[in-house]
Each structure stands twice: as C-alpha cells, then as structure tokens.
Amino acid sequence: MTDKDRSPSGKSGPSSGRDPERSRRLLIEATLESIARKGISETTVSRIIEHAGVSRGMIHLHFGGKDKLLEEAARTFCEAYYIEMDRQLAGVSDGPTETIMAIVRADLSEELLNERSVAIWHAFRGVARLNPAIAHYSDTRDARLRGMICDAFHALLESEGDAGVADDITMGTLALLEGMWTDFLTHPDAFSRQAAVRIVSRFLEAMFPGRFRI
Amino acid sequence: MTDKDRSPSGKSGPSSGRDPERSRRLLIEATLESIARKGISETTVSRIIEHAGVSRGMIHLHFGGKDKLLEEAARTFCEAYYIEMDRQLAGVSDGPTETIMAIVRADLSEELLNERSVAIWHAFRGVARLNPAIAHYSDTRDARLRGMICDAFHALLESEGDAGVADDITMGTLALLEGMWTDFLTHPDAFSRQAAVRIVSRFLEAMFPGRFRI
Amino acid sequence: MTDKDRSPSGKSGPSSGRDPERSRRLLIEATLESIARKGISETTVSRIIEHAGVSRGMIHLHFGGKDKLLEEAARTFCEAYYIEMDRQLAGVSDGPTETIMAIVRADLSEELLNERSVAIWHAFRGVARLNPAIAHYSDTRDARLRGMICDAFHALLESEGDAGVADDITMGTLALLEGMWTDFLTHPDAFSRQAAVRIVSRFLEAMFPGRFRI
Amino acid sequence: MTDKDRSPSGKSGPSSGRDPERSRRLLIEATLESIARKGISETTVSRIIEHAGVSRGMIHLHFGGKDKLLEEAARTFCEAYYIEMDRQLAGVSDGPTETIMAIVRADLSEELLNERSVAIWHAFRGVARLNPAIAHYSDTRDARLRGMICDAFHALLESEGDAGVADDITMGTLALLEGMWTDFLTHPDAFSRQAAVRIVSRFLEAMFPGRFRI
DNA sequence: AATGAATGAGCTTTCATTCAT
DNA sequence: GATGAATGAAAGCTCATTCAT
Numbered sequence: 001m002t003d004k005d006r007s008p009s010g011k012s013g014p015s016s017g018r019d020p021e022r023s024r025r026l027l028i029e030a031t032l033e034s035i036a037r038k039g040i041s042e043t044t045v046s047r048i049i050e051h052a053g054v055s056r057g058m059i060h061l062h063f064g065g066k067d068k069l070l071e072e073a074a075r076t077f078c079e080a081y082y083i084e085m086d087r088q089l090a091g092v093s094d095g096p097t098e099t100i101m102a103i104v105r106a107d108l109s110e111e112l113l114n115e116r117s118v119a120i121w122h123a124f125r126g127v128a129r130l131n132p133a134i135a136h137y138s139d140t141r142d143a144r145l146r147g148m149i150c151d152a153f154h155a156l157l158e159s160e161g162d163a164g165v166a167d168d169i170t171m172g173t174l175a176l177l178e179g180m181w182t183d184f185l186t187h188p189d190a191f192s193r194q195a196a197v198r199i200v201s202r203f204l205e206a207m208f209p210g211r212f213r214i
Numbered sequence: 215m216t217d218k219d220r221s222p223s224g225k226s227g228p229s230s231g232r233d234p235e236r237s238r239r240l241l242i243e244a245t246l247e248s249i250a251r252k253g254i255s256e257t258t259v260s261r262i263i264e265h266a267g268v269s270r271g272m273i274h275l276h277f278g279g280k281d282k283l284l285e286e287a288a289r290t291f292c293e294a295y296y297i298e299m300d301r302q303l304a305g306v307s308d309g310p311t312e313t314i315m316a317i318v319r320a321d322l323s324e325e326l327l328n329e330r331s332v333a334i335w336h337a338f339r340g341v342a343r344l345n346p347a348i349a350h351y352s353d354t355r356d357a358r359l360r361g362m363i364c365d366a367f368h369a370l371l372e373s374e375g376d377a378g379v380a381d382d383i384t385m386g387t388l389a390l391l392e393g394m395w396t397d398f399l400t401h402p403d404a405f406s407r408q409a410a411v412r413i414v415s416r417f418l419e420a421m422f423p424g425r426f427r428i
Numbered sequence: 429m430t431d432k433d434r435s436p437s438g439k440s441g442p443s444s445g446r447d448p449e450r451s452r453r454l455l456i457e458a459t460l461e462s463i464a465r466k467g468i469s470e471t472t473v474s475r476i477i478e479h480a481g482v483s484r485g486m487i488h489l490h491f492g493g494k495d496k497l498l499e500e501a502a503r504t505f506c507e508a509y510y511i512e513m514d515r516q517l518a519g520v521s522d523g524p525t526e527t528i529m530a531i532v533r534a535d536l537s538e539e540l541l542n543e544r545s546v547a548i549w550h551a552f553r554g555v556a557r558l559n560p561a562i563a564h565y566s567d568t569r570d571a572r573l574r575g576m577i578c579d580a581f582h583a584l585l586e587s588e589g590d591a592g593v594a595d596d597i598t599m600g601t602l603a604l605l606e607g608m609w610t611d612f613l614t615h616p617d618a619f620s621r622q623a624a625v626r627i628v629s630r631f632l633e634a635m636f637p638g639r640f641r642i
Numbered sequence: 643m644t645d646k647d648r649s650p651s652g653k654s655g656p657s658s659g660r661d662p663e664r665s666r667r668l669l670i671e672a673t674l675e676s677i678a679r680k681g682i683s684e685t686t687v688s689r690i691i692e693h694a695g696v697s698r699g700m701i702h703l704h705f706g707g708k709d710k711l712l713e714e715a716a717r718t719f720c721e722a723y724y725i726e727m728d729r730q731l732a733g734v735s736d737g738p739t740e741t742i743m744a745i746v747r748a749d750l751s752e753e754l755l756n757e758r759s760v761a762i763w764h765a766f767r768g769v770a771r772l773n774p775a776i777a778h779y780s781d782t783r784d785a786r787l788r789g790m791i792c793d794a795f796h797a798l799l800e801s802e803g804d805a806g807v808a809d810d811i812t813m814g815t816l817a818l819l820e821g822m823w824t825d826f827l828t829h830p831d832a833f834s835r836q837a838a839v840r841i842v843s844r845f846l847e848a849m850f851p852g853r854f855r856i
Numbered sequence: 857a858a859t860g861a862a863t864g865a866g867c868t869t870t871c872a873t874t875c876a877t
Numbered sequence: 878g879a880t881g882a883a884t885g886a887a888a889g890c891t892c893a894t895t896c897a898t
Binding site: 446472473474484485487488493494495 | 887888889890891892896897898
C-alpha cells in the first residue's frame with residue numbers, strides 16, 4: 001500500500017486509485033510470494049488477491065486469467081535473475097577464468113540463491129514440463145547462462161584440445177550449479193554458500209590446474 | 215507387476231477379484247503413472263481409479279485417503295530406485311573407483327533415469343518442501359546414495375589429503391548427477407546418457423588423474 | 429421475506445440479482461424449511477440450494493460452510509421465537525398473573541407452536557447436545573423464557589411463602605410447556621391448543637386458587 | 643467379548659463361534675451405545691460393528707439393513723423402559739395416589755432417567771416423526787404410561803367431578819415428566835432428581851390437597 | 857478501470873450395501 | 878452362518894471464472 005514507485009503516471013488519483021501498472025506489479029509480486037511460501041498448488045486466486053490487496057476481477061482484467069498471470073510471474077522472475085546476474089558481472093575483468101568464477105559466485109550469491117528464489121524456481125520447473133509458456137522462460141534463462149559460460153570455456157581452451165571438451169565442461173558446470181540449487185532447496189539450513197563455491201572451484205581447478213586456485 | 219502373492223487361491227478371478235495386495239499395487243502404479251504423465255496437481259482421485267480400474271472407495275479403504283496414497287507411492291518409488299541401484303551394483307568388483315563409476319552409470323542408466331522417473335522424482339521433490347512424509351522418503355533415497363559415494367571417496371583418498379576433500383567431492387558428484395537428471399527433465403530429446411557419463415568421468419578423472427580414464 | 433434493504437438500487441433485478449443479504453435470507457429460510465420437512469440429516473447442501481434457488485458456492489461464500497449455515501439458521505429461528513413472543517406480550521397489562529397467562533398463550537399460539545416450529549425446535553435440540561454453537565442459541569431462548577416467568581412468579585409470591593417455591597413453579601410451568609410442544613410433535617392431529625392452555629391453567633389455578641380461573 | 647449370557651443355546655462353538663442371538667444382542671447394544679455417545683447421525687455401520695466386534699455383513703444378515711437395526715434398537719430400548727418401570731412398580735400398594743407417585747418416582751429414577759437413556763430417547767424421537775416404525779415403539783411406550791396414569795386419576799376422581807378432568811391432569815402430568823426429561827437432556831449437571839419429584843408433587847398436591855403431601 | 861457476488865464443474869471423502877469366498 | 882474387500886451414489890467443499898454494477 002506504500003506509494004513509492006508511482007513514477008509511470010504522474011496524474012493518477014489517491015492511493016487506491018486507478019493505476020493499471022501498479023495493480024499488475026502487485027499481482028505478480030503476490031503470486032511469486034505465494035508460490036515461494038505455499039507452493040504452486042496452494043497459490044489460489046483468492047490468496048493472490050488477498051496478498052495483493054486488489055479485487056478479484058483484476059486478474060482477468062489485466063492478465064486474462066490465472067494461467068496467464070502465472071506465465072507473467074515466471075517471466076518476471078526469470079528476467080530478475082539475469083538482471084541481477086548482469087549487475088554482479090558488471091565490474092568483472094575480462095578474462096574467461098574471472099568471468100566463469102564471477103558467474104559461479106553470482107549464481108550462488110545470496111541475491112540469487114535464497115530460499116525464496118529456489119522455491120519459486122523449482123515450482124516453475126515442476127510446471128514447465130506441461131506448460132510450454134513457462135518452459136520458454138526457464139529455457140531462456142538457462143540458455144543465457146549456458147551461452148556466457150560456454151564462451152568463456154571456449155576462450156580458455158582456444159589453444160588446446162577439441163571443441164567438444166568445452167561443451168562438456170560447460171554442461172558439467174551448469175549441472176554442478178543446478179545440483180547446488182537443489183541441495184539448497186532440500187537442506188536450506190545445512191547449506192553453505194562458501195562450501196558450494198569451493199566445491200565448484202575444486203572441480204574446475206582440477207580440470208584447469210592453476211587457473212581456479214581455491 | 216510381479217505375480218508373487220497369488221498363493222491364496224491358485225485359480226484366481228479374471229482381473230477384478232478379491233486381492234487387497236493387488237489393488238494396492240494397481241493404485242500405486244496408477245498414481246505414479248498419472249504423476250509422470252500429468253503432474254501431481256492433475257493427479258486426481260478420478261484419474262487414478264480410472265487408470266487402476268478400481269472403484270472410488272478403494273483409495274480410502276486401502277490407504278485412508280489420497281494424501282496417504284501419494285505418500286505410499288513416493289515410498290514405493292524411492293524404494294524401487296535403490297532396489298534397482300543395488301541390482302546393478304551387485305556384480306561390480308570391489309575397488310572404490312569401480313564402485314563410484316558403477317553408481318554413476320546406474321544413476322544415469324535407462325532403468326533409473328528415464329522420462330517417467332525423472333518426472334516423478336521432480337514432482338515429489340516439488341511437494342516435499344511442504345510435505346514432511348514425502349520429504350522423508352526423498353531424503354532416505356538421497357542419504358543412501360550419498361553414503362555409498364562418500365565411503366568410496368574416503369577409501370580413494372585414504373592415504374592422501376584431508377577428509378573434508380572427500381566430502382566436497384561427494385557433494386560435487388551428487389550435484390553433477392542431480393544436474394544431469396534436471397537436464398534430462400528439461401531436454402529429454404537432446405539428452406545423451408553417454409555424454410552424461412563422459413562428463414562426470416571427465417571431472418572425476420581431473421580430480422584423480424589416471425583413475426577415471428574415459 | 430421482508431423487502432427492507434432493497435435501497436441500493438430502486439430498480440433491482442427480477443429475482444437472482446446481486447443482493448447478499450437476500451441470498452443469506454433465502455438460504456436460512458430454505459434450511460429451516462428443509463429441517464422442518466425432512467429433518468436435519470436429510471437437509472443436504474443440494475436440497476438447500478435447490479429450495480433457495482441459488483448456486484452451490486453460495487453457502488460457502490456467505491456462511492463458510494454447511495455447519496455455519498445451520499448455526500445461523502438456529503440463531504435466526506430462536507430470535508424469531510422471542511421476537512414473536514415479545515410482540516404478543518406487547519399489549520398485555522402489567523400483573524404477574526396476566527403476564528404468565530400471556531406467555532403461556534403465546535407459547536401455545538399458532539404463531540409459535542405449529543408443526544413447522546415444533547419440528548425445527550426438536551431437530552435443533554437433538555443436535556444441540558453435540559454442537560455447542562447451536563446449544564448456545566437454544567439455551568438463550570430457554571433462559572429468556574425462564575427469566576420472564578420466574579420474575580412473574582416471584583412477584584406473585586412476594587408476600588407469602590419461601591423463594592424456592594417460585595423457582596419450583598417456574599420449572600414446573602416450563603416443563604409443562606415443553607411437554608405440550610412434545611405432545612404436538614408426536615400427535616399434531618390430536619393436539620388441541622385450547623386444551624393445552626386449559627391444562628396449564630388448571631395446574632396454575634390449583635397452585636394459586638382464584639388467580640388462574642379457567 | 644465376555645461369555646456371560648450364553649444360556650439360549652447350550653451347544654455353540656468357542657468364544658467367537660456361531661451364535662446368531664448373541665450377534666443380534668451385541669449389535670443392538672452397540673447401536674444404542676453409539677446413539678447415546680455420538681448421536682444418530684454419527685452412528686454409522688462402521689462404528690456399530692467396531693463396538694460390537696462383529697463383521698460388516700452381520701447387520702444385513704441378521705436385520706436386513708441398518709434401518710431395520712435402528713428399529714430393533716428402538717424397540718429394545720422402549721421395552722427395556724417399561725420392563726424396568728414394571729419392576730419398580732411391582733411391590734407398590736394398590737391406591738391410585740401411591741401408584742401415581744410410584745410411576746413419577748420410577749420415571750425420574752436413575753435407572754430410567756440418566757444421560758444415556760435421555761440421549762437415546764430424544765434421538766429416537768427426532769427420527770420418529772419421519773420413521774413410522776420407530777414412531778410406533780415410542781407411541782407404544784407413551785401409551786402404556788398414559789394408560790397407567792390415566793386409570794389412577796380416574797380412580798382418584800371417581801366420586802367427584804367430570805371425566806375430562808382426569809384426562810387433563812393425566813396429560814399435564816405426562817407433560818411435566820416429559821419436560822423433566824428434556825431439562826435433564828439440556829442441563830444434566832444442574833438437574834436434581836429430588837427437585838423434579840418435589841415439583842411434580844407440588845403440582846399434584848395443589849390439584850388434590852392432602853393426597854400428594856410432599 | 858474496477859468491483860465482488862455469483863456460478864457450477866469438479867474435487868476429496870463418506871457410507872450403506874453387496875457378494876465371492 | 879460369517880467375512881471383509883469391493884462398490885458407487887451422494888455428500889460437503891474449493892476454486893477459476895463471469896458479469897452486472
């Protein structure tokens with residue numbers, strides 16, 4: 001109910017007045033919050049509108065139905081991932097080693113890997129298999145990450161061995177990160193961000209001796 | 215699908231006779247099948263009984279409700295995982311290296327890693343966060359796998375380095391496998407079992423040169 | 429059945445428009461009607477909504493479930509009893525004798541004692557033993573009646589005998605009325621309102637010679 | 643499960659063997675117990691057979707269905723009432739005054755008026771209105787009581803006034819007793835058997851001065 | 857643009873009854 | 878005579894969606 005972020009339209013009425021964009025944002029936020037806290041199957045229209053503080057009709061008015069709202073929430077969530085990833089990668093020096101470790105650290109940072117995001121991420125992936133629209137956003141996020149890491153490993157292996165090795169190591173690194181997120185999901189209390197970075201480093205250092213010294 | 219337990223009456227009816235154990239099996243099987251095909255939220259009592267070919271009341275008669283049936287299905291599914299794992303590990307020679315690779319190959323074998331099992335596994339894990347009973351079975355399966363791998367790495371590192379390294383490599387290996395399952399879930403058509411084994415081998419060979427030659 | 433509360437829009441729809449209060453009233457009315465005609469255990473959600481002419485979801489929308497609707501119906505029914513009782517007592521002169529006989533006549537009048545109300549009353553009392561909410565409304569109704577009669581008998585006995593006598597006669601009179609309702613329930617065709625009043629009068633006249641002359 | 647009361651058939655197998663009469667008795671007893679404790683609507687076949695310790699099919703085998711069992715339970719319960727009433731009336735001297743007070747005391751005695759019987763009685767009466775068979779047994783019990791009291795009052799009034807008076811007083815007395823049972827039902831803790839007898843006596847003594855001295 | 861009462865298909869669950877053994 | 882696994886109609890309830898205001 002706060003009035004921050006009213007910039008988009010200077011006019012508008014009092015606090016509860018007409019502001020389509022604000023209603024959209026509130027609904028998406030409430031949806032993600034509910035998914036994080038209660039899971040997708042408990043994320044009902046009633047709970048969403050209650051948390052968002054808007055009326056029932058809003059969802060169909062602005063999104064055309066609950067399914068479309070879920071899609072938009074998935075899109076927003078995935079975009080937020082690589083916006084934050086880009087932000088953390090902004091000041092990193094250009095070397096492939098530095099890039100890879102920056103990506104690893106960012107992916108395992110508190111901003112990106114936390115109980116909320118891990119719950120939402122797995123919830124959407126559970127649905128993605130049967131919902132092409134949501135699968136699309138998950139894939140887009142994965143593809144961006146894969147692209148960045150893959151380029152870096154190719155640069156690292158430029159001089160040496162065959163190209164397939166870079167692809168293998170890329171897939172292995174992504175699998176490692178994926179596995180770390182899953183570990184966080186299942187045992188959030190036992191999880192150590194530091195240990196996770198260390199383990200990934202160990203594997204990469206073993207592949208490229210002297211390059212990923214822990 | 216086995217025909218054990220048919221002892222009480224050698225003749226037996228055509229298909230819907232009186233055989234509580236058979237009804238239980240049919241229901242659990244139909245539940246897992248529905249979860250694999252439609253996801254957990256679409257797995258309704260109506261769909262389950264239709265696939266199982268039994269009556270509505272059966273679920274409450276034998277399990278006490280849909281939730282209890284889901285729990286039993288999760289238990290059965292996890293048990294089936296390590297029964298098959300044990301089966302594949304049966305004839306393997308004793309060295310830690312062989313044990314580890316046998317586990318990796320088994321975990322990525324068609325019997326354990328296929329569209330059906332990957333879909334069911336992720337479905338249950340999606341629910342596990344909010345369902346302690348199902349979380350218990352998932353954890354049990356994970357713990358067994360971790361135990362076997364961890365012992366092997368400790369044996370491998372016995373002479374050398376500190377104990378923490380074995381734990382790190384165990385977690386890394388599990389994360390790799392976990393990531394492979396996720397990759398299979400999201401891109402079943404592009405997935406290559408052979409490539410997955412190769413990638414895990416590459417990382418382990420890098421950690422233990424000469425031991426996990428591809 | 430009153431048309432108060434139609435203010436919001438002078439026009440108003442034909443019969444199923446938007447009028448929460450009207451829907452509530454229709455549901456309570458249909459519930460009481462069903463209890464009177466079929467008994468509580470046959471009073472299903474399906475029957476209620478059919479009689480009320482509203483949709484299934486209405487009950488849970490306005491009352492939060494069938495049980496809550498039954499409670500509200502019990503409250504409404506008990507309130508209606510003492511609203512009518514008060515109405516009939518309005519013009520009665522002040523003497524205790526007149527008050528008591530007015531209460532007796534009202535309790536046995538066609539407006540309060542009829543097949544419908546007697547059936548509903550006994551139905552709710554059957555449930556009250558195991559349903560605290562409904563027991564509360566029954567008790568409230570009983571307490572009001574007891575209070576009025578008790579005061580009157582105390583006034584009547586002021587000069588004479590001990591206070592306990594007034595309490596005894598109060599309880600006796602209430603028991604007599606209670607018994608009359610039960611008699612009406614079990615033999616509605618043989619019941620005579622006139623005889624019932626006469627019998628109560630006989631007992632009271634015997635207790636207070638000359639005061640309750642028949 | 644005790645083996646007392648095996649007299650009807652000296653043969654019979656071991657403790658759980660075939661004894662139709664025993665199963666009937668156990669079922670009726672369990673039915674009445676369940677009605678007393680949980681009310682009629684909670685008295686399900688499952689609960690009855692559990693309490694009786696017999697198999698599911700028994701009810702239909704011996705009674706032809708749950709409704710028939712309820713009828714038999716109602717019959718048994720009403721018969722038990724006047725068997726005990728007769729027992730208590732056995733040694734009473736012949737005068738009408740003594741007879742009436744003996745009936746009143748018996749009806750309000752712990753053997754006949756207790757939480758269990760009052761709950762069962764009201765439960766059956768709630769159903770009786772819509773179940774002719776049960777209504778029949780209730781009526782039979784009422785009629786017997788009415789007959790005994792009516793005869794006594796006629797004897798008492800033989801010399802004096804008109805016959806209608808005896809009928810009125812009979813109905814009044816029955817209504818008083820009925821009201822006492824209801825009072826016990828709604829407020830079992832506050833109820834005093836002694837006070838109940840005293841109140842009935844007061845009313846009768848007022849009607850027949852010197853005859854029902856308290 | 858916004859509201860929220862109203863809808864009804866479909867959900868899980870309960871239960872008296874049946875019948876092969 | 879006795880059993881209890883099996884049945885399926887019907888119960889109460891949930892929820893995304895609609896639409897008059």
